[in-house]
Amino acid sequence: MPTDTNTATAVEIQAELRALYLERALAEIEGLAGEASYMADLLDEIESHEGAFVGAVVTEIATLRADLGKPLQG
Numbered sequence: 001m002p003t004d005t006n007t008a009t010a011v012e013i014q015a016e017l018r019a020l021y022l023e024r025a026l027a028e029i030e031g032l033a034g035e036a037s038y039m040a041d042l043l044d045e046i047e048s049h050e051g052a053f054v055g056a057v058v059t060e061i062a063t064l065r066a067d068l069g070k071p072l073q074g
Contacts, residue, residue, distance in 0.1 A: 005052035015054055017049040 005013055024042055031040060 005049060005056075008052070008056065010053060010056040013053045017046070017053055020046045020049060036068055048059055 003018075008016075020042065024039075024046065027033060027035075027039065027042065
């Protein structure tokens with residue numbers, strides 16, 4: 001079941017991202033790389049998860065810093 005990348009943790013998104021990378025590798029091995037529509041959808045999903053992963057990591061770092069009580073400067 002796909003994770004809602006708007007509310008998922010970085011760890012959850014990373015797990016799905018790894019599964020998508022595996023799916024891409026298996027698709028290439030099985031000869032599906034020529035299926036343009038399938039590969040385009042898969043690559044779009046990977047890009048979406050990569051962006052969500054970066055966003056989640058940055059948010060989690062900022063939240064941790066805020067919890068530690070040190071104001072951000074810069």
